[in-house]
Amino acid sequence: GQQVMQIPQYQHVQEGEDFTTYCNSSTTLSNIQWYKQRPGGHPVFLIQLVKSGEVKKQKRLTFQFGEAKKNSSLHITATQTTDVGTYFCAGRGNDYKLSFGAGTTVTVRA
Amino acid sequence: SQTIHQWPATLVQPVGSPLSLECTVEGTSNPNLYWYRQAAGRGLQLLFYSIGIGQISSEVPQNLSASRPQDRQFILSSKKLLLSDSGFYLCAWSATGLGGEQFFGPGTRLTVL
Numbered sequence: 001g002q003q004v005m006q007i008p009q010y011q012h013v014q015e016g017e018d019f020t021t022y023c024n025s026s027t028t029l030s031n032i033q034w035y036k037q038r039p040g041g042h043p044v045f046l047i048q049l050v051k052s053g054e055v056k057k058q059k060r061l062t063f064q065f066g067e068a069k070k071n072s073s074l075h076i077t078a079t080q081t082t083d084v085g086t087y088f089c090a091g092r093g094n095d096y097k098l099s100f101g102a103g104t105t106v107t108v109r110a
Numbered sequence: 111s112q113t114i115h116q117w118p119a120t121l122v123q124p125v126g127s128p129l130s131l132e133c134t135v136e137g138t139s140n141p142n143l144y145w146y147r148q149a150a151g152r153g154l155q156l157l158f159y160s161i162g163i164g165q166i167s168s169e170v171p172q173n174l175s176a177s178r179p180q181d182r183q184f185i186l187s188s189k190k191l192l193l194s195d196s197g198f199y200l201c202a203w204s205a206t207g208l209g210g211e212q213f214f215g216p217g218t219r220l221t222v223l
Contacts, residue, residue: 006153030209031209033212035212041216042200042214042215042216043154043200043202043214044214045211045212045213048211088153088154090212092209096209097156097159097209098156098209098212100153100154100156101153102152102153103153105151
């Protein structure tokens with residue numbers, strides 16, 4: 001099956017700054033999903049991208065699916081303390097299964 | 111609305127003891143069900159998934175097993191726990207196929223001593 005790599009593993013951000021986390025697959029994906037897990041909590045679905053080059057926004061979060069459907073990014077602007085947590089991407093391959101990346105754990109300095 | 115329950119929330123078990131974790135889903139029929147394990151500070155490892163009653167697919171060879179005795183019930187078991195079985199166990203369901211968005215339960219934090 002496909003492997004989904006996510007970088008960076010850790011992201012330490014000053015409150016108010018922007019950052020981006022990246023997700024790359026070894027094979028073409030039919031869709032990519034993003035989840036957020038707060039400390040001590042469980043993953044919560046954020047969004048799904050299906051089309052090549054698709055861009056979706058949720059307030060300060062911008063999600064992008066690459067033209068080749070093998071990579072994705074999550075960009076957060078003006079980071080707030082509420083953005084703390086681990087962000088996972090998950091790609092759906094030809095076997096219809098989701099493969100999760102290892103996640104980017106975000107901490108925020110006030 | 112749909113809800114997913116897992117219990118217990120935390121569990122401390124000695125090495126060699128049996129394990130049974132239960133997951134139930136409400137408000138939906140014929141869900142796809144999943145068991146994941148998350149080691150401390152790590153990503154999600156898919157252990158088992160099920161597309162229907164009695165249908166279990168294993169992703170990783172291990173000393174764990176899963177069963178689906180009812181449409182909305184998914185059980186994770188072990189006859190003898192190992193130290194390496196410690197972790198955060200998450201049950202999830204999806205409605206739109208194996209690759210659809212997944213909804214996770216609150217998880218069970220298992221410590222094997």
